[in-house]
Amino acid sequence: MKKIASSVFLLAAIASANVSLGQGLLKQLKNKAAQEVNKLERNIPNSAPKPSPNKNKLSANVSRTVLVKIGSNESIDYSESCISLGASIDQVSIITRDVKENGSMQCFRYENGTRVSAPCQNKLRDCGHSSLQCSYNKLRSIDLESDEAKNYIVDETESHSMATPGVSDQQLKMMEAYMTKEQLDAMKKQLAEAQKQTAGKTYTTVKSRTIKFNGKSYGPFNQLSQFYLTPDSKCFYAVTLEIDQSMNYTYKVITSASNASIQLPGMIAPLSCIAASDNSEFAIVAPNKEMKYQVLTSKGKTLSIPDMTRFGGVWYSPSNHFAMLSNNQLSVDGQIIKTFEGVAPDACGLYVTSDGKGLTTINNNIISFADGDYFEYPMEIALTNSGGKINYKWLAFENQELVVYQKPY
Numbered sequence: 001m002k003k004i005a006s007s008v009f010l011l012a013a014i015a016s017a018n019v020s021l022g023q024g025l026l027k028q029l030k031n032k033a034a035q036e037v038n039k040l041e042r043n044i045p046n047s048a049p050k051p052s053p054n055k056n057k058l059s060a061n062v063s064r065t066v067l068v069k070i071g072s073n074e075s076i077d078y079s080e081s082c083i084s085l086g087a088s089i090d091q092v093s094i095i096t097r098d099v100k101e102n103g104s105m106q107c108f109r110y111e112n113g114t115r116v117s118a119p120c121q122n123k124l125r126d127c128g129h130s131s132l133q134c135s136y137n138k139l140r141s142i143d144l145e146s147d148e149a150k151n152y153i154v155d156e157t158e159s160h161s162m163a164t165p166g167v168s169d170q171q172l173k174m175m176e177a178y179m180t181k182e183q184l185d186a187m188k189k190q191l192a193e194a195q196k197q198t199a200g201k202t203y204t205t206v207k208s209r210t211i212k213f214n215g216k217s218y219g220p221f222n223q224l225s226q227f228y229l230t231p232d233s234k235c236f237y238a239v240t241l242e243i244d245q246s247m248n249y250t251y252k253v254i255t256s257a258s259n260a261s262i263q264l265p266g267m268i269a270p271l272s273c274i275a276a277s278d279n280s281e282f283a284i285v286a287p288n289k290e291m292k293y294q295v296l297t298s299k300g301k302t303l304s305i306p307d308m309t310r311f312g313g314v315w316y317s318p319s320n321h322f323a324m325l326s327n328n329q330l331s332v333d334g335q336i337i338k339t340f341e342g343v344a345p346d347a348c349g350l351y352v353t354s355d356g357k358g359l360t361t362i363n364n365n366i367i368s369f370a371d372g373d374y375f376e377y378p379m380e381i382a383l384t385n386s387g388g389k390i391n392y393k394w395l396a397f398e399n400q401e402l403v404v405y406q407k408p409y
Contacts, residue, residue, distance in 0.1 A: 065405075166191065
C-alpha cells in the first residue's frame with residue numbers, strides 16, 4: 001500500500017512539474033508511474049477490509065472470544081461473506097481470498113470454526129440483510145398474490161357468466177339517425193363477433209378469504225389487505241377488511257398469537273404494523289377520520305404523530321418498551337429520553353436499554369453503549385437471547401483474527 005501511495009504522489013508531482021520539461025519525458029514518466037500503480041493494484045484482493053478497531057472502551061462485563069485466525073495473506077471478502085450471529089458463539093460464515101504473486105486467487109470458507117476451500121464467485125452475494133442487524137424484530141410482509149401466501153390463505157371463489165354485448169331496438173334506431181348503412185353494417189358485424197366470443201364464457205371472483213395457520217382457521221373475511229409473519233414464522237398478523245350492507249368499511253388487525261385485535265373504521269388501510277418480540281402486544285400506524293396519522297396499540301393506547309415528514313418510526317424494544325422516533329426526539333413508553341442534533345439516526349441503530357431509560361446507538365460504524373462503553377468498526381451486531389438472557393453480540397476482525405464480543409443487554 002505504501003508503494004501505491006508513493007506512485008500516486010509521483011503522479012501528482014509530475015502533473016505539477018514545470019512545463020519547460022520535455023513533453024516526451026513527461027509522458028514517459030507518467031506512463032511508468034501508471035504501470036507501477038496498476039501492477040500493485042492487480043495484487044490487491046477484490047474486497048473491502050475494514051480497519052482494525054481503535055480507541056475502544058470496554059468494561060469488565062464484556063467477553064472476548066477468538067473464533068479463528070485466518071492466513072496472513074488472506075483478506076475477508078465482504079461481498080461474499082454472509083455473517084450470522086445466532087445464540088451459538090461460533091455461528092459465523094466468512095469467505096476469504098488469498099491472492100498469489102502471479103495474480104491467481106484462492107478462496108476459503110470459515111464456518112463454525114472450520115476452514116475449507118471455496119469457489120471464488122466474484123459477485124455480490126445476497127445475504128438477506130444489511131451488515132448491521134436492526135435493533136428490533138421486524139414483521140415480514142407477505143405479498144398476498146405470491147406463492148408463499150398460498151401456504152396460508154385460501155380463497156373461496158364464485159363464478160359469473162359473462163354479459164352478452166348487445167344493443168336495444170331503441171338504441172339501434174338512434175344509431176340509424178346519424179350512421180351510414182356501411183357504418184351500421186360494420187357495427188353489427190363487430191357486435192356479432194363479440195357475442196360469439198362471450199357466449200357461454202364465465203369468470204371468477206374472490207368471495208372471501210380464509211387464513212389457515214398451524215392447523216387453525218381464521219375467517220372467512222371479505223378481503224385481506226395485508227399479511228405479515230414474525231421473523232421465526234411462528235405467528236402471523238393480518239389486516240382484514242369487512243364491508244357491511246350499508247357499505248361501511250372496517251379494517252381489523254388480528255394475530256394468531258392472541259385474541260387481541262385493533263379496529264380501524266374507514267376506507268384507508270393501516271400504513272404499517274409492528275409487534276413485540278414475544279407477541280404480547282402489537283400496534284399499527286394509520287390515519288384517523290381527519291387524515292391525521294396516529295399509532296394505535298392492541299392495549300387500547302392512541303398516540304398522535306404531529307408531523308409525518310419528521311416521523312422516524314415506532315417499534316418495540318427486546319424488553320417490550322414502546323419506542324417512537326418523531327421530531328428528532330426518541331420517546332420510550334411516552335417519556336422523551338433523547339433529543340438528537342441535526343438529522344436523527346435510523347431507528348434500526350437505536351437500542352433501548354432493558355430498563356427503558358438508556359440508549360445504545362450505532363452511528364458512523366461506532367457502537368456507543370448507554371453505560372459509556374464504545375467499540376469501532378463492528379462487522380455485525382445482534383441481540384441474542386439464550387435461556388432468557390439477552391446479550392449484545394458483535395463480530396470484529398482484529399490482527400487476522402475473527403473475534404466475537406458479548407455484553408449483557
